[in-house]
């Protein structure tokens with residue numbers, strides 16, 4: 001199965017251009033869609049999930065035309081939106097059984113097996129009889145993925161699932177995602193760079209509605225390898241450094257700014273060559289997009 005997005009554009013009624021000529025080819029396995037707040041990730045996810053219409057462009061999933069054959073897409077889609085409501089007084093077991101019915105698993109025995117297996121897989125078995133209102137953020141997200149996995153979907157979309165999770169719950173959630181399998185398309189939308197570095201063989205960076213990088217993390221990092229330098233500076237000297245160099249990022253380490261800079265030519269003068277990271281690519285591409293518009 002391959003998801004092909006071609007020249008997708010969307011402008012909302014308020015004039016915001018959320019997607020600008022987006023083209024992506026997404027193979028089976030985990031695909032990371034990385035971008036800052038407002039980049040257009042949710043707009044893209046909702047369009048793929050048949051919840052909103054683009055102004056122009058096309059999307060196909062295998063032989064399915066996503067924009068015109070919505071019912072076919074919905075049969076093979078599992079979608080975990082950024083925000084979802086739960087019925088706080090109902091247990092995970094009961095609600096999952098209900099959703100399984102909606103997903104078309106009519107046979108009660110089959111439904112029970114599916115629900116049991118998903119509760120085990122998402123590590124919610126021990127809490128299956130607990131009311132969802134008492135679940136932690138991580139447990140809620142794991143319940144969300146259990147719902148998304150009902151009916152063995154071929155395309156799974158998870159929109160910023162790790163935001164707000166503590167590190168243990170985040171790791172647990174990401175482990176769960178990576179276990180889902182290599183034979184389905186899994187799109188993980190996130191603004192957390194490590195989520196993508198650790199998990200995704202393929203990825204794209206999106207900024208202001210446009211794809212500004214795509215490939216494997218290694219390919220994308222390769223585009224700036226050998227062109228990243230780091231230096232320690234003083235707070236007072238930061239503005240001047242920014243004026244003279246293409247600063248990728250600056251972080252305070254023990255109160256002192258450590259600055260990473262992109263340069264096509266070798267830098268000496270207090271700069272050391274640095275190993276390029278996906279975070280460098282991310283900040284570099286975003287900064288360039290801000291400058292160019």
Ligand SMILES: Nc1ncnc2c1ncn2[C@@H]1O[C@H](COP(=O)(O)OP(=O)(O)OP(=O)(O)O)[C@@H](O)[C@H]1O
Pocket residue numbers: 012013014016017018035036037038039040041042043044082160191
């Ligand atoms: N229904 C809507 N009507 C008008 N503008 C919208 C609508 N939905 C999103 N936008 C705007 O479109 C742009 C892209 O938003 P979108 O939610 O797709 O980005 P995002 O990358 O998912 O951001 P976040 O990480 O904050 O969720 C933003 O400027 C947002 O304010």
